[in-house]
Amino acid sequence: MPIPLRAIAHARTGDKGDISNIAVIAYEAGDYPRLERHLTADRVKAHFADLVRGDVVRYVLPGLGALNFVLHGALGGGVTRSLALDAHGKCLASALLDLDLPDD
Amino acid sequence: MRSIRIGAGAGFAGDRIEPAVELAETGDLDYLVFECLAERTIALAQQARMRDPAQGFDPLLAARMRAVLAPCRARGIRVITNMGAANPLAAAEAVAEIARSLGLRGLKVAAVTGDDVLDVVRAGHYPLDETHETVASLGDRLISANAYLGAGPIAQALERGADVVVTGRAADPAMFLAPLIHAFGWSLQDWTRLGRGTVIGHLLECAGQITGGYFADPGYKDVPDLARLGFPLAEVTEDGTAVITKVPGSGGRVTPATCKEQLLYEVHDPARYLQPDVVADFSGVRVTEAGPDRVRIEGGDGRPRTGTLKVSVGYRDSCVGEGQISYAGPGAVARGRLALDIVAERLRLTGIPCRETRFELIGVDAILGPSLSAGAPEPREVRVRVVGRTDRLADAVAIGNEVESLYLNGPAGGGGATKSAREIVGIRSLLLPEHLARPAVQIVES
Numbered sequence: 001m002p003i004p005l006r007a008i009a010h011a012r013t014g015d016k017g018d019i020s021n022i023a024v025i026a027y028e029a030g031d032y033p034r035l036e037r038h039l040t041a042d043r044v045k046a047h048f049a050d051l052v053r054g055d056v057v058r059y060v061l062p063g064l065g066a067l068n069f070v071l072h073g074a075l076g077g078g079v080t081r082s083l084a085l086d087a088h089g090k091c092l093a094s095a096l097l098d099l100d101l102p103d104d
Numbered sequence: 105m106r107s108i109r110i111g112a113g114a115g116f117a118g119d120r121i122e123p124a125v126e127l128a129e130t131g132d133l134d135y136l137v138f139e140c141l142a143e144r145t146i147a148l149a150q151q152a153r154m155r156d157p158a159q160g161f162d163p164l165l166a167a168r169m170r171a172v173l174a175p176c177r178a179r180g181i182r183v184i185t186n187m188g189a190a191n192p193l194a195a196a197e198a199v200a201e202i203a204r205s206l207g208l209r210g211l212k213v214a215a216v217t218g219d220d221v222l223d224v225v226r227a228g229h230y231p232l233d234e235t236h237e238t239v240a241s242l243g244d245r246l247i248s249a250n251a252y253l254g255a256g257p258i259a260q261a262l263e264r265g266a267d268v269v270v271t272g273r274a275a276d277p278a279m280f281l282a283p284l285i286h287a288f289g290w291s292l293q294d295w296t297r298l299g300r301g302t303v304i305g306h307l308l309e310c311a312g313q314i315t316g317g318y319f320a321d322p323g324y325k326d327v328p329d330l331a332r333l334g335f336p337l338a339e340v341t342e343d344g345t346a347v348i349t350k351v352p353g354s355g356g357r358v359t360p361a362t363c364k365e366q367l368l369y370e371v372h373d374p375a376r377y378l379q380p381d382v383v384a385d386f387s388g389v390r391v392t393e394a395g396p397d398r399v400r401i402e403g404g405d406g407r408p409r410t411g412t413l414k415v416s417v418g419y420r421d422s423c424v425g426e427g428q429i430s431y432a433g434p435g436a437v438a439r440g441r442l443a444l445d446i447v448a449e450r451l452r453l454t455g456i457p458c459r460e461t462r463f464e465l466i467g468v469d470a471i472l473g474p475s476l477s478a479g480a481p482e483p484r485e486v487r488v489r490v491v492g493r494t495d496r497l498a499d500a501v502a503i504g505n506e507v508e509s510l511y512l513n514g515p516a517g518g519g520g521a522t523k524s525a526r527e528i529v530g531i532r533s534l535l536l537p538e539h540l541a542r543p544a545v546q547i548v549e550s
Contacts, residue, residue: 010321011365012365014368014369021369023364023371025365048476050475061368063389063390070372078531083424085471
């Protein structure tokens, strides 16, 4: 059964210039391998196809049960000059939790 | 092992004031740190200083200091803040004046200066990270250039007996690292300890964001009593391990989950968190529950610093004009779309030169964009938003006017129009060899 990412993980967005980062953290350590297997940089890039112009890079933190995604070109040219309603991209983490992860 | 207690009194310029008072009065603190200086704030402060040489520091400095100086003095808590913005010396003098007015004599207030590297940067050929052009390409649009200073000068100020240290631009974690260096006598080459101190500083720098702020998601992540959110404090031992907690009875919660979210907040490569003092390594950090609202943090590390400082360059970027208006009831989305089309055509007909525009419906697609919004049920109310970038302020004003004129000239039932036009100060960054910034400490007394 596919499972909503939101059911097994929580997330937070941060911003620096035109780069957004989204940390995705498993509630239970046992769910982390599923995150690492299915929540790839490509999957995240495809999810945000309308919003992210540049590369998506993923860092793995198995000790924390977390993935950190770095989204380049995600903030409308940079927080200070962006025309976006959410210039900081604060909403992106919640939007990512809308994904479904496939069965193992 | 020896330990000290450091509290976070603010995580941004407009943050709540009472949690800092609560920490000062009941947190049994040694240090209280206020982080109040966002990326762009210092450029705006520089403009304020150009208008009035006595200004250019945080407008809430007085309110915060009036609230905490007396309880801090009574308990020997030393205060560190970057509220000096573009004028740390004037800010230090203002703090001394407030101390006098509160009857607190002999308070030593240090100003850390030297982050202002505008003259160095103007004269050099430093490429901007974002555009790869030199600073010179900004011409007379250049406003400010401030280097992120490290913990060294703040620790020096503490060494000289400062009760309050006021900085301009300093790396946020450095304001927390400095008291650790001072209290424990850490060497500025002890990369592991500097890395651990940076982890702690990074966890505390956004204040309420680790005690349950920016976290609650009802039914998934519940947080009690957010209206009375307590700000965090760290009990740090000499080896750089820490427990993050908050004062009993305050709102919010401290859990491994809140700490993990904050650990990775605004982080790119977790193994290379670049700071003026150290390249910190968060990748081996362990976060474990140590009791109710107590979380143990260990396993941070560090490597030698890069030898360059990040510099934020403020410049006049452009003007932005915006207008909004609401539609509700059946057909709200169709009327909203019609309104967007009308304004787009009006901007063409009237020849408003826009370099960039957005036409969107708040409640439909303004944040998520078309793909992620597709298939959602139609809302009963929407808010039209038109925003554009222009060179001239008058053109920015015209954008909002076109939206407002939808009242009489647009679709049925448009209400609640608002408009704004503003000049935008943008921020670019560059790297500067560290020896070109000359930090200095000056002390005034109340």
